[in-house]
Amino acid sequence: MRHPRSGPGKKRGRGPRIPATTFRKQLAALANVDQITGAKIPKSFVFSRGKLPSTLRHLQQDLRKVMLPYTALNLKEKKRNNLKDFVNVAGPLGVTHFLILSNPKSLPHLRFAKSPQGPTFTFQIEEYALAADIANSQRRPRCPPGIFKNSPLVVLSGFSGLGNPFESLVEYFQHMVPAVDPSTVQLASCQRILLLKYDKEKEVIDFRHYSIKLQPIGVSRRIRKLMQSNQVPDLRDLKDVSDYVTKAGYGSESEADDEAAMVSLPSDVDKLNQASRKSAVRLQEIGPRMTMRLVKVEAGLCSGDVLYPWPVGKQGKVTEKEIEGQEESEDGSEDEMEE
Template sequence: MRQLCSDLRKIMMPYTAKELNESGSTKIVDYVEFSKQAHVTHLITLTSSISMAALNICRLPNGPTLTFEIQNYCTMKNLRSFFHKELNHQISCDEASYFKDPAICILNNFTSTESHVQLMSLTFQNMFPPVDVKSFKLSHVKRVVLFNYDEEDETIEMRHYGIKKNSDVITPFRANTLKKSASKKLSEVRKKLDRAKEELQALYKKRKDMKQKLGKKADDKLLDKVNKVDDLSDPYVSLEADIALKEKTVLQYSEKETLYKKELDELTHVNQLSNPSSSASSSNVPTMNNFQAESIEVDDMFEANSRTKVKIRLEEVGPRLTLKLRKVVEGVFAGETIYHSVFEDKPEHVKEAERQEREEKKKLKEERRLQQEENVQRKKREKEEKVEKQKSAFLKKFQESLEQDPDLLNDENDLAPADVESDDEQDMEEQDDVPSEIAEGDEEEDEENFQDEE
């Protein structure tokens, strides 16, 4: 499911939270509040349980919320390993350019008039930015998302395709080359067509002779009976099969001839537009009609030279999803159930009773919230009052001690830092005194020793 979540983010790029880190402590309410601040329009969540995996699409800020059952899914990684397409390799190597612009949303078969089908259609459309026809550029479109609705089983197939574009500019030189190739193919097809027509005429003649022989021996009823025989060992039935096959071959060659002839005419037209002097009038006397014709041909020439044919090919990128709508609720992940695929629609009086019950619960919840806020403010006031009482009691006790001993404040002021000698200074003085006494004692002993020696 984590891989599927990452793939869904890639589909919605660049307008998605690509590096959002989910945590177990974060709740849906937190995501909803953050989405409102970030001006997010839709919130997509994935949930899985033992019974089923679900995809929820919520329209912010007021709902509704659509819950889909994920019947089947396939991730981008699985499709890439299965197909080994060149486009998939190109997308994996250059994700920045492919996912720089949003994808185009295409809906198919959402033509039902039922309310839940129309709601799904609007939800899928609004999930992607609209296409502005005036500023639309084909070079900026590299992805397309297709939603196909199956009315029989009420499932939705979602596919994500990459667009591969090949531009084909028809220049005069290339037009001549293509013209030669088309004329060669046309001549080959005409030869095959003529040969097939000759063979078909021979088969027609053979069938005519066989009918004449059968007509001499049997009437039309017998002929109809022979025509209905399915045994190919019968000569007449075998002949009819050969004729049908040859007619099909002639029809195919005729279609190819028409196609090549049309292509040859188009290439001839492009070649004429690129060389307007060759198609101009051979008259040396210029007339107004000639000037108009030349101007039109020149305009057509520029238009033909600027005409570009673009071949578009869709290659599946993934992920694949098969969804089925289970229910629709009115609010943001909660509220009245608008649609449910399993349970039948409830009567109006039951809906009204449930609505009143929800309103009462909501009102009770609001009252509890207000009461809780009042309790918090009350406890805060009580704490402040307690601190004030402690301060006043301390000041009162200090004043009573001053009244009993007025010199207490003066004694405290007399203890200045300059009048108090530190223990370190006393130790220093003692250390200075001790060496001097020792030195005097040593001098007296030296004098006594000197006198004794004398």
Template sequence: MGKKRKKGKCAKNAQNSEGGTYIEEENVIHAPHVLIINRGHLPSRLMELIKNTRSIFEPYTSSKLKVRSSNTFKDFVSIAGTFHIHHIISFSMTETAYNMRICRVPHGPTLFFKLIGATLAREVDQLIRKPIKDQVSESEIEIDGPENQIVLPQNISGKGNIKSHQSAIRLVEMGPRISLKLIKIEDGLCQGKVIYHHYIKKSPDELSRLEEIHRKKRKLKLLKTNNKLKLKRKIGSKKNSSFNSAKKRKKEIGIP
């Protein structure tokens, strides 16, 4: 037999002392979560941007999620309720552009963006460590003052960081920086009425006709859903009736 593999430090920290299972805090479990995914094969730089974006939403996202080519968008929507996912952010690529889509699940709306430019977290870190005068704005420079003084609730590593003493804090940009252009808004989940389109403008008459088409589609969808529910109830009722009849016959002939 091979040598038993030891658990690493991260694996041990992810277990509790009693059951050996990961325990997530209650406020984290029930908080709104966001799922950040890629659609199709993307270049390494864009995949790194996805990783950076996930780090922004921690712990309210799955940082190490691996999307398989067989996964469809519906697969992620189907698990949204179980994992308290309220939004899905997806990155994709066409022949001419990189795109980002933000969806409110389960009913929309959906915002479609074109990715204009991005600075990765590691590149932002390099700019902060070695600032170039022309690239660092006044908003990126913090000066110590009363507004950034706090009383420490506990001892913290570092010179002079003692419990109950005042210490200055500074916000440091972590990145990434993303520049986006809003292209389209749909009122449903990746479908439905187009509320806004950057390139296509419609007249009031055209908008009225489209609204009527979408109204009929919603009505038809609701009708289909109701018919499916009625069919399920009917099948369930027949099964219960057959079961009760069989049970009654067994009782009449003395079978327990």
């Protein structure tokens, strides 16, 4: 019995043939939808407007890594590209969020925008540290490439009871990455945390990026390394294999002794962290790190009614002209970006 064939190519059997263009559109639509939850996957562009110094260029690349895997890591911009070009390219690619860096005369600014109709939240970056700076300050930096295969878990703190425009901002942050269903999520895919904490006294938002590491309780460091490396250790100076485990300084319990950091896993994560034993949760900052102040909210995409201006009379007031400073004219061509 012959079955109809779907997809491009020569027709076989008695079934209808799907045109190649329609087949490609169906594949593109499936790529934009979570196969488990059925929800649309949010995707992002991280780019700049105007000239940026080298440190902000590195910050832009760090932000792209934060938004992985649903962002264009190697997005290349041209001087003649304007905002409309990014919007035109975003539609077919399923891009829903923009992170736009600019460097006006006062302080660097970062805009979080929803494509294609807004809103847009403009932040003034008061302090920042690159991922390389964070790694250089640590004795044992940990940032394996595999942790960027899945989106980070967004954790929001201090935003309750603030009202608008922070309610809209919280909604934006929540939908910036794919939603997580606790009943179906695989624990092995939860390897990063993006923490956004609002300081009500200073009226700033702390932006922190961490990696998640699980360590089994009651397993010595040498056993952990042996299980993770899958290599035969050097036993030349030992009389017995048991000496490798019981050697002084390496036969103790796991370093994590804080009861608050210990959890019971509902399912197996790897060979060491299994549901039958407790594991310690460790967070290690991988950067970048930013301290941001909300200065403007616009109803549209970098345009429209201003919903939240900076309070009049406070020091550090930023005018709209400064926010848009050093940005190139929006009257350029509509060439597509190279990825």
